[in-house]
Amino acid sequence: MAHLTVPVIGLVLCFVWRLVRNFVVSSPLDKIPGPPSGSAISGNMFQFFNPNSWKFVDDVIEIYGPVAKCHGFDGSRILHVYDPKAMHSIYVKDQDNYSREEKMMSTFGLLLGPGLLATQGPVHKKQRKMLNPVFSGAHMRNLTPLFYDVANKLRTVIGSQVKNGPEDLDILAWMGRAALELVGRGGLGYSFDALASESHNEFAQAVKALKPAMNRTPIVREVARFLPYLGPAWFRRFLLRLIPIAKIQRLKVLTDALNKAAQDIYLEKKAAIEKGDADVLHSVGEGKDIMSVLLRENMKASEEDRLPEDEVLAQMGTFILAGVDTTSNALSRILHLLCLSPDVQGKLRAELREAQEQYGKDIPYDQLCALPYLDAVCRETLRLCVAPLVFHPIAMVDTVIPLSEPLRCTDGTVITEVPVPKGTTILLNLRACNTNKALWGQDACEWKPERWLRPLPKAVEDARIPGIYANLYVLRILSLPQMTFISGGYSCIGFKFSQLEMKIVLATLVSNFHFELSPDKPIFWNFAGIAYPVTSHKSSKPEMYLQVSLASG
Numbered sequence: 065m066a067h068l069t070v071p072v073i074g075l076v077l078c079f080v081w082r083l084v085r086n087f088v089v090s091s092p093l094d095k096i097p098g099p100p101s102g103s104a105i106s107g108n109m110f111q112f113f114n115p116n117s118w119k120f121v122d123d124v125i126e127i128y129g130p131v132a133k134c135h136g137f138d139g140s141r142i143l144h145v146y147d148p149k150a151m152h153s154i155y156v157k158d159q160d161n162y163s164r165e166e167k168m169m170s171t172f173g174l175l176l177g178p179g180l181l182a183t184q185g186p187v188h189k190k191q192r193k194m195l196n197p198v199f200s201g202a203h204m205r206n207l208t209p210l211f212y213d214v215a216n217k218l219r220t221v222i223g224s225q226v227k228n229g230p231e232d233l234d235i236l237a238w239m240g241r242a243a244l245e246l247v248g249r250g251g252l253g254y255s256f257d258a259l260a261s262e263s264h265n266e267f268a269q270a271v272k273a274l275k276p277a278m279n280r281t282p283i284v285r286e287v288a289r290f291l292p293y294l295g296p297a298w299f300r301r302f303l304l305r306l307i308p309i310a311k312i313q314r315l316k317v318l319t320d321a322l323n324k325a326a327q328d329i330y331l332e333k334k335a336a337i338e339k340g341d342a343d344v345l346h347s348v349g350e351g352k353d354i355m356s357v358l359l360r361e362n363m364k365a366s367e368e369d370r371l372p373e374d375e376v377l378a379q380m381g382t383f384i385l386a387g388v389d390t391t392s393n394a395l396s397r398i399l400h401l402l403c404l405s406p407d408v409q410g411k412l413r414a415e416l417r418e419a420q421e422q423y424g425k426d427i428p429y430d431q432l433c434a435l436p437y438l439d440a441v442c443r444e445t446l447r448l449c450v451a452p453l454v455f456h457p458i459a460m461v462d463t464v465i466p467l468s469e470p471l472r473c474t475d476g477t478v479i480t481e482v483p484v485p486k487g488t489t490i491l492l493n494l495r496a497c498n499t500n501k502a503l504w505g506q507d508a509c510e511w512k513p514e515r516w517l518r519p520l521p522k523a524v525e526d527a528r529i530p531g532i533y534a535n536l537y538v539l540r541i542l543s544l545p546q547m548t549f550i551s552g553g554y555s556c557i558g559f560k561f562s563q564l565e566m567k568i569v570l571a572t573l574v575s576n577f578h579f580e581l582s583p584d585k586p587i588f589w590n591f592a593g594i595a596y597p598v599t600s601h602k603s604s605k606p607e608m609y610l611q612v613s614l615a616s617g
């Protein structure tokens with residue numbers, strides 16, 4: 065351990081220096097109202113980020129409104145924001161004045177390589193230029209049969225478990241397996257065999273263990289932020305090996321397994337494509353999965369647009385990390401809400417069965433996307449739930465954030481834009497934006513799919529919330545005036561993918577099964593980057609039991 069003493073003392077000194085400096089030096093943010101600091105060292109951060117922080121966060125919204133100054137680690141000031149005009153400025157209009165959170169980028173970069181979540185600026189723009197068309201509606205349509213294949217497998221396994229009567233099933237676990245298989249088949253053209261009753265797929269096991277391992281090692285994030293300055297990627301991973309902490313070594317083993325598997329899939333695809341498309345057509349994704357399309361497009365691209373191999377490879381782990389937990393928690397939340405509102409569940413089932421009678425069991429893409437009630441249920445759930453906060457943008461220059469409504473400062477002055485010093489972290493509250501009573505009305509926090517079947521309140525249209533779909537009326541499902549997927553250059557690239565997979569899973573499950581709350585396993589949602597369900601207030605083990613039975617008729 066001796067060789068760790070110097071860096072550890074260095075880190076501590078660095079922290080103390082910043083604490084003292086932030087305490088002494090004043091900031092233009094000091095006159096913005098906000099909650100008092102909870103602790104000299106961690107500010108409000110543990111109040112914001114703990115499994116039960118819903119109440120604290122709701123109080124900040126209720127008391128301070130769309131802009132509040134909060135306290136970060138080492139005495140820094142953090143701006144909590146959900147004003148629509150401010151969001152537009154940060155994500156769209158002035159996005160070049162902000163950088164992504166460095167810790168997040170370098171952690172992903174260290175573990176998975178230079179994928180979309182680990183890059184910014186010109187490198188990221190170039191990746192989006194290549195990848196945006198790959199995730200376009202036309203390619204999504206081709207994924208429909210793959211997704212149905214997975215959904216029907218899921219229906220069969222759940223069906224076999226409830227054939228003798230209602231059963232309590234861990235729905236979160238099943239949605240997790242389904243989401244992994246969906247990203248595998250649709251994203252990588254690879255089957256994890258995740259729905260088999262006993263899966264021994266090593267890749268799948270590494271993926272499953274990775275997120276919990278990452279959460280258990282916040283120290284990696286602290287270490288990772290210093291690593292971009294320490295030479296090329298292979299060297300940094302080599303350095304990681306020297307850290308004598310078992311949890312970190314475990315993380316390294318897992319990501320090595322993941323990256324190795326990704327590389328195998330990649331090389332196999334590349335060889336197949338070079339040999340001619342025939343082989344790829346017989347592979348798991350029939351050559352229609354995202355990676356196969358990406359590989360082909362990348363080979364065809366001009367020299368200046370083409371992505372280097374390490375950047376293509378890094379996308380595979382990125383899709384998995386970005387696409388599995390999000391989808392499985394969103395699906396679980398929808399099924400939970402359908403249990404709380406049996407009438408909505410009944411109406412949805414009726415809509416799905418009618419469409420199935422007309423178009424066949426696997427409702428085709430266009431007809432599925434056009435089902436109004438299914439669409440309303442998905443949108444309404446994404447509006448209210450899923451990603452409560454996003455922490456990323458950091459002001460790279462002294463800048464200002466314009467506000468929709470004037471703000472009264474603690475010194476009595478009234479401002480219409482907030483001066484933001486370089487280095488300030490912005491805490492964007494997506495949920496608060498999506499449930500803003502001033503825009504959505506008094507029932508903003510209630511789950512009411514019906515609201516999407518009528519014209520939205522004029523205030524919502526007028527606020528010009530920069531949700532990515534607001535200006536993308538290609539398909540009805542794409543116009544969501546809400547912030548769940550963020551907007552601008554760093555928005556969720558997988559949103560259409562995720563809408564389609566969710567709709568296909570729901571259509572298949574809700575038409576066949578009836579969902580009820582389990583009589584002995586309650587459900588609570590823990591606050592986190594992606595909210596997740598647990599069975600007791602004190603638990604941090606993700607699980608969600610529902611009572612499932614065959615739907616009659």
Ligand code: HEM
Binds near residue numbers: 559
């Ligand atoms: C309900 C489901 C989903 C939600 C709520 C969601 C939400 C988000 C959000 C909020 C971001 C921005 C993160 C940030 O920059 O801090 C993001 C980025 C991203 N998402 Fe999703 N996502 C979902 C599903 C998916 C799926 C299924 C995929 C892949 C197939 C995916 C791939 C990505 C990627 C690659 C990024 C990084 C984009 C970039 O940096 O350019 N997501 N997502």
Ligand SMILES: *[C@@H]1O[C@H](CO)[C@@H](O)[C@H](O)[C@H]1NC(C)=O
Binds near residue numbers: 158161461463464465
């Ligand atoms: C963004 O940064 C540029 C360059 O520093 C500056 O001129 C501009 O005013 C900034 N934008 C805003 C809205 O503050």
